[in-house]
Amino acid sequence: MxxxxxxxxxxxxxxxxxxxxxxxxxxxxxQKVKIGSRDGEFYFYRGVTSYEKGQYDQAISDFIKAxxxxxxxxVAFYNRGLxxxxKAQHDQAISDFTKAxxxxxxYEEAYYNRGIVxxxKGQxxxxISDFTKAxxxxxxxxVAFYNRGTxxxxKGQYDQAISDFTKAxxxxxxYxEAYYSRGVAYYFKxxxxxxxxxxxxxxxxxxxxxxKFLDQLRKASGRxx
Numbered sequence: 347m348x349x350x351x352x353x354x355x356x357x358x359x360x361x362x363x364x365x366x367x368x369x370x371x372x373x374x375x376x377q378k379v380k381i382g383s384r385d386g387e388f389y390f391y392r393g394v395t396s397y398e399k400g401q402y403d404q405a406i407s408d409f410i411k412a413x414x415x416x417x418x419x420x421v422a423f424y425n426r427g428l429x430x431x432x433k434a435q436h437d438q439a440i441s442d443f444t445k446a447x448x449x450x451x452x453y454e455e456a457y458y459n460r461g462i463v464x465x466x467k468g469q470x471x472x473x474i475s476d477f478t479k480a481x482x483x484x485x486x487x488x489v490a491f492y493n494r495g496t497x498x499x500x501k502g503q504y505d506q507a508i509s510d511f512t513k514a515x516x517x518x519x520x521y522x523e524a525y526y527s528r529g530v531a532y533y534f535k536x537x538x539x540x541x542x543x544x545x546x547x548x549x550x551x552x553x554x555x556x557x558k559f560l561d562q563l564r565k566a567s568g569r570x571x
Contacts, residue, residue, distance in 0.1 A: 406429045420456075440464065458477065487517075492511065499534075520551055522553035526555065545560075
């Protein structure tokens, strides 16, 4: 009886191990980009490697070749957009992020990075729209709240900016830049006590405060710190 129990236990262990192995293989297959051919995979992954090495022209060339093989490959449009962004070719980057989103409307990273590029072009309404869409997909993306808040601040909509910086801090309480930017927004609302408090929080987290802003805050509030 004892021997048979050992055999059952051994079989159960093997079944569990096989289940775990199947799960790991399944996860790995989901992570692999489906190109449609070995040549497509070669060009795509070489493009990723070139991008990581800072070889943006080579990366763009490889993503073009991968897209010739599979023109519905959203991730290739996305990565080519990143390479164009690095080359400051903003219109091309926006075009590629848009194509990625046409294929995959829930591509969070494409919305986020397109919002970044729109910001570099000063198109604040598009910035706000893209970060809003990214947050609809991932409401825990603190950096999207922060960047949307920055866009609201540039438009002079300080209440909306403060709200977004606050949400970013609820997700990441050590987000020093969010404390600083919220402090600046409070400054423009002439809520100097709140501004000083946030500036102090940012400093405690190691953030270097712009000396010119500190001088302006001191003069406006009538206090030194």
